[in-house]
Amino acid sequence: MVIEVRDGVAVVDGVPRVLVTADYPYYRDDPAVWADRLRAVRDELGIEVITCYLPWRHHQPEAGAAPDFTGRTHPARDVVGFLALCHELGLRVIAKPGPFVHAELSYGGLPDWVCPDADPSIEPLLDAAGAPACWDDGAAMRPLPAPFGTAFLAMTTRWLASVGKEVLPGAGAVVALQIANEGVYTSGALPLTAYDYSPSGIAFHRDRLRSWYGTPEEYNALHGTGHADWAEIEPPGPAAGPLAQADWGRAHAEYLARVYRVWARAVGSDLPVLVNLNPPTVPELDDWLARVRPELWGEISYGFTNWMGVVSADPAAQARYVIAAKRAPGPNLEENWGFAELYDPAYIDGATSFHQSLLALAAGATGxxxxxxxxxxxxGPELDAAHTGVYPDCAPVDAGGTATSKAPVVRALADFFAAHGAEFLECVPRRSEAFGLYLPYAGIAALSGGTEGPGCGRALLAFHERMRARGLDYGLVELESATPEELAAYRSLTVPGGPFLHRRVQELLAGYAKAGGVVLVDGPVPELDERLEPYALLAPFATPMPAAPAPPDGDNLVLYGEADAYLRSHPDGDVHYLVVLVRTGNEGPIGLRTPYGTVEVVAAEGGGAVLRLAGGEIGDVVVKGVNAYLDCAVEASVRLDGVRTGAAGPGDLVRIGGFIG
Structure with a gap:
C-alpha cells in the first residue's frame, strides 16, 4: 500500500479513498498482546491503517542515552517490532513522532530533561505578560520550551532525525507521518497572546516584518511609527494600530507553518506529512483563524481533531466542528470513540461518535x-502518572481484546466507505453559498478583543448559524488565495465588513459580482486598501446584509424532524450520497428532500445515517437506531415511495453490497 495525499485526499495505490484509521497506543500496552489487539482492529473493526504516537519521553527518558526503538531497555519501547507486526498483519501505519504528542501523557510526551526548569540553556515559551507557558500535569505546571530556542531546536532535530533513521527505514508498514499535536503544544486554539513572546519568538516576528516591509522606513510609513531599527518593534497589544495587529496574526500563521516545516524536514523522510489541528473555541475563533492558514504549509497536509463536546446536543460545538472540517480538505485524525469518563458520558454509546464521524465527512473531511x-x-507512572486502570474507558476493543458494542458500528462505517469512498469523494456537495475569510481582520479582532471594529470570527459564526437555521450547507473560502474559479461555484458570498480590504481581494470580489455573483458584506463596506490608501472598488458591487435572516427555501433538505442533512451528487452520473444527523431531542422520523422525492429516515436521537442513492432507488445504507446513553432504541429504517427497508426490531440498519447485516 502506497499513500499519497493530494489536495487533502488520501490516494491509496493510485485510488482516492476515504481514509478510515484507528489509533492504538502500543506504548500503553503489554507487547505480548500487541499482535492480538492489532488483529482485533483489522478483523473486528475492518480497519487497515493504524495511527500511533511515538512518545519521546517513552523512547528516550534519559538525556545522556540514545533513543531506544528496539526494546533493549524495556520491551514496550520496541516500536520497530511493533511496526513489523503491523506489516506482517497487512496493516499500514501513520506514525506520529511529535515531538509533543499530548495523548494524556506526562509533560505531553516530552522527556523531563527538555523542560526549561531542568536545563537553564533551554529557552521557555512566554506569553504576552512574560510568564512561561506551562503544561498542566495535574500535580505540577511545567514550563514548555520555545520551539525556535537554539538548545531545544537542536534537541528536537536530533529526536526527529533518529526516528527517520532508526524507525522508518525498513518499516514497510509506515505510509505517512503526523507532525506535532493540535498546533505546537495542543495550542492551535489558544489566544494570540498566549505565545510566542520568547526572545526567539520575537526575533521570528521581526524577521517576518523585515521580509514583508523591506526597511524600517517603509514599515514606519504605513504604521505611523518612527522606528530606526527592527529591534525596536515590540509585539502589538490591544491599543496598537490595526495593521500591527494584523501583522501579529499573520506572523502567527507563518510561525506555525515554520514549525511544521522545520520538524517535518528534521525527520528526513519523503513520506506524506499531515497535521492535526484542534478546532477553535468560540471565544478564540479569530485567534484560530489568524493562526491556521494551510495555504502557507506547502507539502504539509491539513487534518484536525475533535475534543470539544457533543455536537448533536451543543450548537457551539457543532459550529466549531463544522468550521474545522471546512477550513481545508483533510482527514479528521482524532475522533473520540473511547473516552466517556475523561470527556462526556454521552460517549459511552457509539451513536455519539458515529454522528460526529459522519458530520466531519459531510462537512468536508476526507477521512x-x-x-x-x-x-x-x-x-508505568513514568509515562503517565495522572491516569490509572484502563485507557480509554470505552473503546471499540476493550482492554482484554474483546470487541464491544461499538465495534460493529465502526465496522459498518469502515465497510461502507471501503465500498463507496472513492465515489463519495467524487460527488460534489450541494453548496450554493459561501463565506469568505479575510484573515487580517482575524488578527485585529484577536488582539483588540473583537467586540468592536473589524473581525472575521463573529461574522463567520453568525453566517454558520443562519445557514444551519435555513438547513443549508456552505463553503468556506480564504480570500487572499482564492481564484475566480473557486468563487464561481457559489451564487452568493458573504464577507466580513471593515475599513480596508486588499486590492487584489476587492478586484476578485468585483469580478465575481460582475459575473453574476452576489457579494454580501457583514458590516461596513471597505473604502481603503491594505496600505490604508483610498480604494473603494468593491463598493458599487457590495450588497448590505439583510436585516432579517432568510427563511428556509426550496434548497433546504430537511422537510420535517430535527436534523442536519448534507447531500452530494456525482457530476457525471445519477448517484447521490445523503448524510442525516439527528439532533438530541428529536422524536419521530426525519423527512428529507432528495432528487428522487421525499426520503424518510428513522434513526435514534443523537445518531444518524448515510445513504447511497442511485437510479431512483436507495442503495447501501448505514442507519444508527440505538443510542443507549439517551435510552433511545428505534427500528432504524429508510423509506422512498412507500418502500421501506428497515431493521426487524429496535436496532441499527446496515446494508452494504445489497446485503443487510
Missing part, C-alpha cells in the same frame, strides 16, 4: 480516525 480503537492497561 476519520477511531481514537482510540483499543483500550490499554499496561503503562
Amino acid at each position: 476519520f480516525n477511531v481514537y482510540t480503537g483499543v483500550a490499554t492497561s499496561g503503562w
Whole structure:
C-alpha cells in the first residue's frame, strides 16, 4: 500500500479513498498482546491503517542515552517490532513522532530533561505578560520550551532525525507521518497572546516584518511609527494600530507553518506529512483563524481533531466542528470513540461518535480516525502518572481484546466507505453559498478583543448559524488565495465588513459580482486598501446584509424532524450520497428532500445515517437506531415511495453490497 495525499485526499495505490484509521497506543500496552489487539482492529473493526504516537519521553527518558526503538531497555519501547507486526498483519501505519504528542501523557510526551526548569540553556515559551507557558500535569505546571530556542531546536532535530533513521527505514508498514499535536503544544486554539513572546519568538516576528516591509522606513510609513531599527518593534497589544495587529496574526500563521516545516524536514523522510489541528473555541475563533492558514504549509497536509463536546446536543460545538472540517480538505485524525469518563458520558454509546464521524465527512473531511480503537492497561507512572486502570474507558476493543458494542458500528462505517469512498469523494456537495475569510481582520479582532471594529470570527459564526437555521450547507473560502474559479461555484458570498480590504481581494470580489455573483458584506463596506490608501472598488458591487435572516427555501433538505442533512451528487452520473444527523431531542422520523422525492429516515436521537442513492432507488445504507446513553432504541429504517427497508426490531440498519447485516 502506497499513500499519497493530494489536495487533502488520501490516494491509496493510485485510488482516492476515504481514509478510515484507528489509533492504538502500543506504548500503553503489554507487547505480548500487541499482535492480538492489532488483529482485533483489522478483523473486528475492518480497519487497515493504524495511527500511533511515538512518545519521546517513552523512547528516550534519559538525556545522556540514545533513543531506544528496539526494546533493549524495556520491551514496550520496541516500536520497530511493533511496526513489523503491523506489516506482517497487512496493516499500514501513520506514525506520529511529535515531538509533543499530548495523548494524556506526562509533560505531553516530552522527556523531563527538555523542560526549561531542568536545563537553564533551554529557552521557555512566554506569553504576552512574560510568564512561561506551562503544561498542566495535574500535580505540577511545567514550563514548555520555545520551539525556535537554539538548545531545544537542536534537541528536537536530533529526536526527529533518529526516528527517520532508526524507525522508518525498513518499516514497510509506515505510509505517512503526523507532525506535532493540535498546533505546537495542543495550542492551535489558544489566544494570540498566549505565545510566542520568547526572545526567539520575537526575533521570528521581526524577521517576518523585515521580509514583508523591506526597511524600517517603509514599515514606519504605513504604521505611523518612527522606528530606526527592527529591534525596536515590540509585539502589538490591544491599543496598537490595526495593521500591527494584523501583522501579529499573520506572523502567527507563518510561525506555525515554520514549525511544521522545520520538524517535518528534521525527520528526513519523503513520506506524506499531515497535521492535526484542534478546532477553535468560540471565544478564540479569530485567534484560530489568524493562526491556521494551510495555504502557507506547502507539502504539509491539513487534518484536525475533535475534543470539544457533543455536537448533536451543543450548537457551539457543532459550529466549531463544522468550521474545522471546512477550513481545508483533510482527514479528521482524532475522533473520540473511547473516552466517556475523561470527556462526556454521552460517549459511552457509539451513536455519539458515529454522528460526529459522519458530520466531519459531510462537512468536508476526507477521512476519520477511531481514537482510540483499543483500550490499554499496561503503562508505568513514568509515562503517565495522572491516569490509572484502563485507557480509554470505552473503546471499540476493550482492554482484554474483546470487541464491544461499538465495534460493529465502526465496522459498518469502515465497510461502507471501503465500498463507496472513492465515489463519495467524487460527488460534489450541494453548496450554493459561501463565506469568505479575510484573515487580517482575524488578527485585529484577536488582539483588540473583537467586540468592536473589524473581525472575521463573529461574522463567520453568525453566517454558520443562519445557514444551519435555513438547513443549508456552505463553503468556506480564504480570500487572499482564492481564484475566480473557486468563487464561481457559489451564487452568493458573504464577507466580513471593515475599513480596508486588499486590492487584489476587492478586484476578485468585483469580478465575481460582475459575473453574476452576489457579494454580501457583514458590516461596513471597505473604502481603503491594505496600505490604508483610498480604494473603494468593491463598493458599487457590495450588497448590505439583510436585516432579517432568510427563511428556509426550496434548497433546504430537511422537510420535517430535527436534523442536519448534507447531500452530494456525482457530476457525471445519477448517484447521490445523503448524510442525516439527528439532533438530541428529536422524536419521530426525519423527512428529507432528495432528487428522487421525499426520503424518510428513522434513526435514534443523537445518531444518524448515510445513504447511497442511485437510479431512483436507495442503495447501501448505514442507519444508527440505538443510542443507549439517551435510552433511545428505534427500528432504524429508510423509506422512498412507500418502500421501506428497515431493521426487524429496535436496532441499527446496515446494508452494504445489497446485503443487510
